[in-house]
């Protein structure tokens with residue numbers, strides 16, 4: 001009788017899960033385990049928690065869904081809180097397992113967890129699979145250490161020389177010993193306070209089923225995919241972009257599954273530049289993961305992978321204003337309010353608030369990245385830190401000193417001020433000309449609109465590039 005553990009990590013799914021698929025093939029009995037990492041619950045970095053409530057809520061929902069799917073297949077799921085090496089080793093010993101199967105991660109702390117487990121368990125008993133990217137690491141047309149430093153070169157070579165592997169089917173049945181599993185912990189058990197998210201602000205439900213519901217809506221029901229390239233810079237509503245990111249981050253759906261769904265859509269509905277662009281963006285996601293793997297802990301250095309020597313201000317009051325959406329610059333504050341209320345922010349918003357923090361407030365980009373780590377429901381180590389470094393000018397942006405002019409961006413992407421008015425109804429009476437710079441109104445108008453004492457009349461910074 002052979003037995004294997006599947007250590008679920010950021011791969012909370014049954015379909016296209018190679019670690020699970022191989023374990024079912026290789027062992028008579030399979031024991032699925034998820035460890036809620038105590039190391040993430042207890043630690044704060046740059047003043048921000050490493051695990052926030054939006055993401056934890058999503059993960060707990062995903063675990064409930066995974067549990068019920070595993071049960072349908074005759075299996076079960078152990079969910080325990082602790083350090084992965086301790087928990088997995090304890091079960092491995094108690095249940096006399098032959099090996100542990102899991103998906104490999106790419107970033108420093110996640111790789112340390114793997115090393116710790118290998119040391120406690122014995123490396124021979126631990127087997128990893130590569131399952132988080134579109135292009136498999138062994139199919140890249142270069143070694144990962146030689147991943148090009150410019151995205152376009154990476155993309156073109158991958159598109160030309162690498163095939164995308166087929167998905168692994170979900171197992172038909174999983175044989176699992178009687179595990180006498182406990183209930184999955186709640187947020188309160190984990191000492192986390194539920195965030196204000198109510199029915200209106202809760203955008204996402206964790207789990208593989210919800211991931212496929214979202215895909216079915218975005219692709220088949222609304223056919224939003226057909227116009228994705230032209231709507232993806234939107235700010236308001238659910239369907240301007242796919243919103244796949246929370247499910248991809250927790251692994252409720254794989255990028256390969258999305259890729260093959262795009263191909264089915266192209267065959268059955270429409271093939272155009274928008275359907276290609278969805279794949280293009282998934283290649284960006286791959287890129288940041290491979291860059292993280294290539295550069296290791298350098299990604300987290302102040303000067304990033306470029307090894308720059310930046311000179312940031314250390315102004316905690318200013319940082320607090322940025323975090324809480326009280327800088328007085330409506331386009332920044334509205335995006336931060338969205339993040340703080342829902343755990344999500346559009347890509348356009350993320351680029352702007354990140355650039356503002358670094359280039360206009362001159363604060364350390366890592367403090368912004370750490371705050372995103374706490375708040376984002378879709379937090380992904382490589383995508384977050386890679387994008388932050390990119391915008392801060394210490395990452396993979398080939399353009400020197402790219403600057404997002406917040407006023408130009410706001411005018412371009414929120415010309416009528418609908419987005420800022422959505423998050424700040426007190427701006428609803430402000431005319432189009434002043435809505436993104438209310439402090440430029442006359443004192444009489446500020447007073448008439450009740451804004452004279454608000455941050456909007458006294459912004460934290462007015463950059464000279466804005467040319468107001």
Ligand SMILES: Cc1cc2nc3c(=O)[nH]c(=O)nc-3n(C[C@H](O)[C@H](O)[C@H](O)COP(=O)(O)OP(=O)(O)OC[C@H]3O[C@@H](n4cnc5c(N)ncnc54)[C@H](O)[C@@H]3O)c2cc1C
Pocket residue numbers: 232241242243244245246248249278281282284285286288345346347348350351354372376378379380381383384385387388391
């Ligand atoms: C400062 C900053 C921080 C970010 N932090 C994260 C993060 O923690 N987690 C995360 O998933 N994304 C992050 N992104 C990338 C991007 O903003 C989000 O993936 C995207 O907004 C999610 O919305 P969507 O799923 O509707 O995207 P869509 O536009 O529908 O794109 C489809 C998918 O492609 C991938 N993708 C799109 N753009 C990017 C990108 N620039 N980099 C990497 N992958 C991309 C995502 O997986 C996304 O779900 C960050 C971007 C910036 C500028």
